[in-house]
Structures are given as structure tokens and as C-alpha cells.
Amino acid sequence: xxxxxxxxxxxxxxxxxxxxxxxxxxxxxxxxxxxxxxxxxxxxxxxxxxxxxxxxxxxxxxxxxxxxxxxxxxxxxxxxxxxxxxxxxxxxxxxxxxxxxxxxxxxxxxxx
Amino acid sequence: xxxxxxxxxxxxxxxxxxxxxxxxxxxxxxxxxxxxxxxxxxxxxxxxxxxxxxxxxxxxxxxxxxxxxxxxxxxxxxxxxxxxxxxxxxxxxxxxxxxxxxxxxxxxxxxxxx
Numbered sequence: 001x002x003x004x005x006x007x008x009x010x011x012x013x014x015x016x017x018x019x020x021x022x023x024x025x026x027x028x029x030x031x032x033x034x035x036x037x038x039x040x041x042x043x044x045x046x047x048x049x050x051x052x053x054x055x056x057x058x059x060x061x062x063x064x065x066x067x068x069x070x071x072x073x074x075x076x077x078x079x080x081x082x083x084x085x086x087x088x089x090x091x092x093x094x095x096x097x098x099x100x101x102x103x104x105x106x107x108x109x110x111x112x
Numbered sequence: 113x114x115x116x117x118x119x120x121x122x123x124x125x126x127x128x129x130x131x132x133x134x135x136x137x138x139x140x141x142x143x144x145x146x147x148x149x150x151x152x153x154x155x156x157x158x159x160x161x162x163x164x165x166x167x168x169x170x171x172x173x174x175x176x177x178x179x180x181x182x183x184x185x186x187x188x189x190x191x192x193x194x195x196x197x198x199x200x201x202x203x204x205x206x207x208x209x210x211x212x213x214x215x216x217x218x219x220x221x222x223x224x225x226x
Contacts, residue, residue: 004155035214043201043216056211090155092214099144099163099205099212103156 001027004093004104012110018079021107025072025093031055032074033101034066037088046089049074050096078109086111114139118202118217125192125224133187133220135176135202143204145169145178145185146214150199159187159200192224 005024013019025032034046045058049068066076072093078085088108092101118135125131137145144163148156160169165180174189185202202217 006155031212033213042218043203043214045213045215048211048213050210055209056213058213092156094212096210099207100146100158100161101205101212101214102158103148105155 004091004102006089006091006104006107008107009105010108010110012112013081014112015081015083017081018077019081019109020075020077021089021091021109023074023076023091023093023104025074025091026102029093029095029102030072031094031096032068032072033092033094034074034076035090035092036060037090037106038084038086043090046076081111083111085109114143114204114206114215116202116204116215116217118200119220120218122221122223125222127194127224127226128191129224131187131189131192131196131222133200133202133222135185135187135217137183137185137202137204139183139204139206139215141206142180143206145176146203146205147174147176147185147187148201148203148216150201150219152198156201192222194224194226197222197224 031050033048048056068074088106090106092103094101146161147159160171162169162178168177
């Protein structure tokens with residue numbers, strides 16, 4: 001069974017631009033969560049989507065948004081990029097009713 | 113709120129040494145507890161989990177026991193290998209309205225030398 005996939009794996013943007021990251025969950029998993037990993041703040045929860053609806057949101061500014069499609073694939077968008085948005089963005093999926101989350105390889109974003 | 117505290121390291125051990133990485137948590141209710149491992153340049157891999165008090169999770173020689181009385185979930189391995197070199201994250205899963213959110217510790221970098 002294929003794992004969680006994320007595209008692209010690496011991305012370089014400049015301040016003020018926007019970026020869209022994509023995540024395809026494990027087949028049969030309908031819940032998708034996003035996390036940001038930075039050396040300073042560690043791993044922080046961004047949001048969770050289920051059935052095309054945002055079910056939970058972490059403490060991030062409104063520049064961070066996401067969506068989920070009917071096939072459970074998810075995208076996250078960051079607008080008006082700041083240097084501090086440079087991070088590894090991890091997507092995780094899980095089966096509804098189960099707690100265990102399975103992570104993808106991440107997208108490494110560098111903002112210059 | 114929920115929080116996880118783990119020894120930050122780095123930890124350097126010789127091959128075949130005993131490993132302990134301490135993890136304690138603060139949470140309302142009874143969370144599930146996890147250890148994830150991250151190899152260089154990769155995402156997180158689930159190492160083991162425990163869902164209730166006194167449960168022991170185990171995988172690939174690693175073990176951790178959910179201790180409710182001490183709010184701890186320490187990771188142990190009897191004999192580490194060079195291939196165990198990675199960053200280890202302790203995490204708890206808090207639920208609400210069907211959503212499960214992971215709260216992570218800062219991570220412990222383990223280096224195993226031959």
C-alpha cells in the first residue's frame with residue numbers, strides 16, 4: 001500500500017509570494033493533517049481536514065489555509081510569504097476513528 | 113494545555129549500548145502516546161504507541177510503557193545499532209469532536225558510533 005505522498009519535495013520562494021503544497025493520503029484514509037517543523041519551534045499543528053471540511057486549526061495566522069478535495073487529497077496554501085515560513089511542512093493521514101497518524105516525507109520550503 | 117517534555121540531547125552512544133530517552137507529558141484526560149523517528153531528510157515514521165495506562169508499545173527492539181502515575185513514556189532499547197541514529201520525537205494525541213491533534217516534544221537526536 002502506498003504511503004502518504006507530498007509534492008513538491010523542495011521549493012524556493014521569495015518574500016511576498018504565495019505557495020501551494022499538495023498531499024495525497026494513504027488509500028482509505030479520509031483525515032489529513034498538516035504540521036510545520038522548524039528548528040526553533042519544533043513540530044506544530046496547522047490544521048486537520050476531513051470530508052472536505054476543516055475540523056481543527058492550530059495557532060497560525062490566516063495566511064495559512066488549506067482545503068481538501070472529494071478524493072481526500074489536500075492542499076495547503078501560504079500567502080504573502082515571510083522568511084519565518086521557511087520550514088519542513090509535513091502532511092499526515094489517518095483512518096477515521098483511528099488515532100494513529102502516518103506522515104509523508106514533507107515539503108521543504110525555503111523563503112528568501 | 114497539552115505539552116510534552118523530552119530530553120533534547122544530543123545523545124551519543126557506542127554500538128550495543130543501552131538507550132533511554134525520557135519523555136513526560138501534561139494533558140487533560142487520557143491521551144494516547146507515541147514515539148516517532150525521523151531519519152535525515154525524511155518525514156516522521158511511527159515507531160510505537162500506547163493507548164492506555166500500563167500499555168507497553170514495542171517495535172524493532174524499542175519499548176516504552178505508558179505510566180499514568182508519573183505521566184511518562186520513556187523510550188528504551190537494550191542494544192543500539194548505528195542504523196538507529198536519528199531524531200526521536202515523543203508525542204501525545206488529544207481528541208476533540210472527532211479530531212486528533214498531535215503535540216510533540218522537541219526531539220532527541222541520537223548518534224550511535226561503531
